[in-house]
Amino acid sequence: MAIFEKPGAFARQIVFYIKNDNYPSAYSLSAEFAQKFQDEMMAHFLLAKSAYWLGKYSETAIEARKAFNLSKNPDDSLACAILASTGYYEMKEYTKGHEILRLMEKTQKSEELETMLFIFSLALKDATEAAEHMEELYKLNDKTAQDIIAKFLR
Numbered sequence: 001m002a003i004f005e006k007p008g009a010f011a012r013q014i015v016f017y018i019k020n021d022n023y024p025s026a027y028s029l030s031a032e033f034a035q036k037f038q039d040e041m042m043a044h045f046l047l048a049k050s051a052y053w054l055g056k057y058s059e060t061a062i063e064a065r066k067a068f069n070l071s072k073n074p075d076d077s078l079a080c081a082i083l084a085s086t087g088y089y090e091m092k093e094y095t096k097g098h099e100i101l102r103l104m105e106k107t108q109k110s111e112e113l114e115t116m117l118f119i120f121s122l123a124l125k126d127a128t129e130a131a132e133h134m135e136e137l138y139k140l141n142d143k144t145a146q147d148i149i150a151k152f153l154r
Contacts, residue, residue, distance in 0.1 A: 007033070007040050014046045023053040034063065041070035041080070048083050052090075060087030061096070068100065078108050085116055094123040111137060111144050118148065 004010045010033040017026035030047035037043045048063035064084035071077040081100045088097030098120040104113055114137040121130035137145040 007037050007042060011042050011046060014050070018049065018053070023050055026050040027054055039070065041067045041072070041076060044070065045080060045083065048087070052083065052087060057087045057090040060084070061091070065100070074107050078104050078110065078113060082112060082116055085120065089120070089123070094120055098124060109140065111140050114140060115144070115148060
């Protein structure tokens, strides 16, 4: 049982564990953080991130979705959506990952979002949508788009 009483203290210690590749400790403390502060987006996000590094992809998706639902600004929502979709991708639940990313598409334009949507479109065998996301990625950053195309051609 941790002695932390404030969300910031939990978060700082968990980030320290993650930066030092101590994922079991990060996971354990994150679980306590999320239990103690159930309405804190950061608690669920850090639990999802810690779970991901331990290969607990189902928990990654669940906790990142909780964080997504608690997020109050577009940047936090995007980070949560990307983390949730990564968990879904690892479980080969491409439709679920694609759905949460599509929720962000209306309010956000970013290289990372377009890249993820491109990857999920390919996983879902939707070449038309994949091409649309690659076109958007070229508009945002042609170097990133070229790098991704080169990776897929290898």
